[in-house]
Amino acid sequence: MVSDESELVARVCQGDRRAYASLVARHLPAVEVYARRILGDEYLAQDVAQEVMLVLWQRLDRFNPEKSRLTTWLHRIAHNRCIDLLRKPGYKTLEDAREPAAQPPTTQETFGAASIDAALCELPESQRTALVLTYYQNFTNREVALIMSSSVRAVESLLCRARGNLKKHLETDQ
Amino acid sequence: MSPERESQRRARALIEALGAEQSAWPDAERQFILSALADSDVLKVLHKQEQTLDEWLNQSSVTANLDAQAVARQISQSYPQKPALEARLGAALERIADLFAFGLWRSPVAASVTLSVGIALGTMVYVPSEDWSNAEQYSFTVIGEE
Numbered sequence: 358m359v360s361d362e363s364e365l366v367a368r369v370c371q372g373d374r375r376a377y378a379s380l381v382a383r384h385l386p387a388v389e390v391y392a393r394r395i396l397g398d399e400y401l402a403q404d405v406a407q408e409v410m411l412v413l414w415q416r417l418d419r420f421n422p423e424k425s426r427l428t429t430w431l432h433r434i435a436h437n438r439c440i441d442l443l444r445k446p447g448y449k450t451l452e453d454a455r456e457p458a459a460q461p462p463t464t465q466e467t468f469g470a471a472s473i474d475a476a477l478c479e480l481p482e483s484q485r486t487a488l489v490l491t492y493y494q495n496f497t498n499r500e501v502a503l504i505m506s507s508s509v510r511a512v513e514s515l516l517c518r519a520r521g522n523l524k525k526h527l528e529t530d531q
Numbered sequence: 532m533s534p535e536r537e538s539q540r541r542a543r544a545l546i547e548a549l550g551a552e553q554s555a556w557p558d559a560e561r562q563f564i565l566s567a568l569a570d571s572d573v574l575k576v577l578h579k580q581e582q583t584l585d586e587w588l589n590q591s592s593v594t595a596n597l598d599a600q601a602v603a604r605q606i607s608q609s610y611p612q613k614p615a616l617e618a619r620l621g622a623a624l625e626r627i628a629d630l631f632a633f634g635l636w637r638s639p640v641a642a643s644v645t646l647s648v649g650i651a652l653g654t655m656v657y658v659p660s661e662d663w664s665n666a667e668q669y670s671f672t673v674i675g676e677e
Contacts, residue, residue: 386595
């Protein structure tokens with residue numbers, strides 16, 4: 358699969374649209390889901406994912422396969438774009454802007470997907486990024502450190518704090 | 532610290548960071564974490580807690596909604612593969628605008644305004660204690676006397 362991917366990369370650099378479509382099909386879902394978990398907003402996440410795919414089309418010559426995997430490079434671009442958005446003054450997700458629910462959450466909602474996604478959004482940005490990249494995107498700590506321009510030790514520490522905060526959240530909910 | 536306590540500490544740090552799932556642990560350290568886990572009741576309790584957290588984390592169900600084929604077709608047909616000069620300049624300007632939006636301009640502007648007000652006030656309000664307007668004449672006088 359890796360050599361297959363390097364062949365696709367070489368073909369995209371030469372302007373092959375079919376090879377580009379294959380790479381997009383392979384990487385777009387992961388980048389979109391990552392951005393959604395970091396930003397907490399479906400539409401902004403889709404914008405970020407499409408911007409990353411545009412970079413894949415226009416700037417693939419800047420990718421160095423000796424330094425990282427293609428998915429790591431794309432997530433690094435997505436990460437930087439998400440950080441730009443999160444640090445803009447007055448950043449507010451559509452989920453934040455929604456009216457609070459009239460009914461209190463059901464037990465299923467309290468312990469379910471909505472609850473975990475809300476708890477993730479409450480984590481500090483760096484802890485959330487480290488956890489999402491490691492747990493949901495399946496990157497190694499070394500790759501996460503590369504994406505976040507950090508060290509492996511710092512990533513381990515962020516993960517510890519992120520999981521500690523989530524455990525507290527889980528205990529409070531229960 | 533004894534080697535045994537050091538390995539317990541490292542195993543604890545890895546479980547706390549990476550969770551209870553063995554596949555998430557680094558290949559090189561998996562066996563060592565498993566032996567540390569077998570030897571310590573404290574680690575077993577921690578492992579159980581992390582397992583509960585993992586089960587909770589696994590309930591997250593964020594899915595991708597974009598149509599990859601449509602996105603690929605739209606981008607590759609609408610954009611040239613090498614961006615034109617004006618597009619690159621536009622991107623650079625956008626980055627500069629972003630810098631301003633982040634408020635990075637506020638500190639230098641505040642410092643410049645403070646300095647300008649200081650100079651203006653100093654020029655208007657401060658009166659020198661000695662009159663040096665005839666200093667040149669005075670110096671000539673001194674030289675002339677010699």
